[in-house]
Amino acid sequence: MVNVISLDSNQLSTFRTHHHFEHYGEFHDLDEFAKYSHWAALNNAKVYILGNGSNTLFTADTIRALVLKNCIPKLxxxxxxxxxxxxxxxxxxxxxxxxxxxxxxxxxxxxxxxxxxxxxxxxxxxxxxxxxxxxxxxxxxxxxxxxxxxxxxxxxxxxxxxxxxxxxxxxxxxxxxxxxxFERTEFGISPISERRQFAKEHQDNTQPNCGTVFKSACYPIMDRLRGIRVGEAQFSQKTSNWILNKSASSRNIMRLIAIAKLLHLVTFRKIELEVISVN
The missing domain is CATH 3.30.465.10 (Uridine Diphospho-n-acetylenolpyruvylglucosamine Reductase; domain 3)
Incomplete structure (x- = not known):
């Protein structure tokens, strides 16, 4: 028997938006996951497998998908x-x-x-x-x-x-x-520290975010959106194609996304989300 619960949380996406999850579970092995999948089939529920939530946008106040946290042993x-x-x-x-x-x-x-x-x-x-x-x-x-x-x-x-x-x-x-x-190599300086320094200089992590929002977009348009704010969500002034969020709701994030999509539509430009929308 699987333990499907309801959960209220703002910890399942790095946007830190707050949602009521009607169906949430954690699996620790394949057998548990298979049972959850069977439950989803019986209850006609979509399944979303969650890692860290660093690329996840929950789009409704109440999430009806079966959200499954991956807790299998680390190896x-x-x-x-x-x-x-x-x-x-x-x-x-x-x-x-x-x-x-x-x-x-x-x-x-x-x-x-x-x-x-x-x-x-x-x-x-x-x-x-x-x-x-x-x-x-x-x-x-x-x-x-x-x-x-x-x-x-x-x-x-x-x-x-x-x-x-x-x-x-x-x-x-x-x-x-x-x-x-992998292959053997030699390092002059730490590539990990080097990348983190790059991120500090070029990426805006001053507020909760999911990194790059669109995987395909017109950057002159995205650059013009820098600093645009809707409520407590805004396109970063520092980093293009990057939304910062302080709101408990995802609505303002979605409004910013809609603005970007509209500008691409009227200028006949291609735009495609990178973050995964889950409802």
Whole structure:
């Protein structure tokens, strides 16, 4: 029997908006997750698998989806040839510290991202589009549960695009673990400290946020939106395409998003959300 509860919280998204979650649960192993999935099917509920909530926008006061927090045991297991088996619940910075201490290459550009490995793999996390580098540059394989069976896909078998994979969004594909491959290297200065310094200088973390809001947008338009405020939410003055929030409600965040979309619509420009909308 699964323990589906109702919950009031502002801790499930890094926007720190407050919501009533009608259906919330935490799973610690695959068996628990499968039971929750069965409950969702019986109750006609959509499933959202939550890591750290660093890319999540809850869009209603009451969230009716089944929100499942990934609490599977953390695993970092060294393998031959500078490879690492890692569970999806492990934090990005745990992997980066592991790699740095062993003089290994890694996705150090994610040192400023408060995400789990599962979340990073689901979103194909990386640097900006022009840099053409993502976490999948280091992925050998990903093991996941597709709602019926456990499968393992090699890197080139995983369909993905910019900030998108087969694991993105609301569904029942649970990333269990991945095998990552690194290479030996030498460091002059710490790439972790270097990235955090970059983030301090260029990213606005003075208030709750989910980082980059749109994965595709016209930056001249986004730059003109800097500083625009609706209630206690605003586009950052410092960082383009970045919403800061002090409100308990997500409504003003959604209004800012709507303004950006409208400006792109009337100027025939493409815009696409990066944050995942959950209701």
């Amino acid at each position: 970092l297991k060294s393998l031959p040839d500078n490879r690492l088996e890692i569970s999806s619940s492990v934090q990005i910075n745990d992997v980066l510290n592991y790699c740095y201490q062993r003089s290994l290459t890694s996705f150090y550009y994610l040192a400023s991202v408060p995400a789990s490995i599962g979340g990073a793999l689901a979103m194909n996390a990386g640097r900006g589009r022009s840099h053409n580098c993502t976490i999948y540059d280091f992925v050998e394989s990903v093991t996941f549960f597709d709602g019926e069976t456990v499968k393992t896909l090699k890197n080139d078998e995983i369909a993905r695009g910019y900030r998108k994979t087969i694991f993105t969004g609301m569904h029942e594909k649970l990333i269990l673990s991945a095998i990552l491959q």
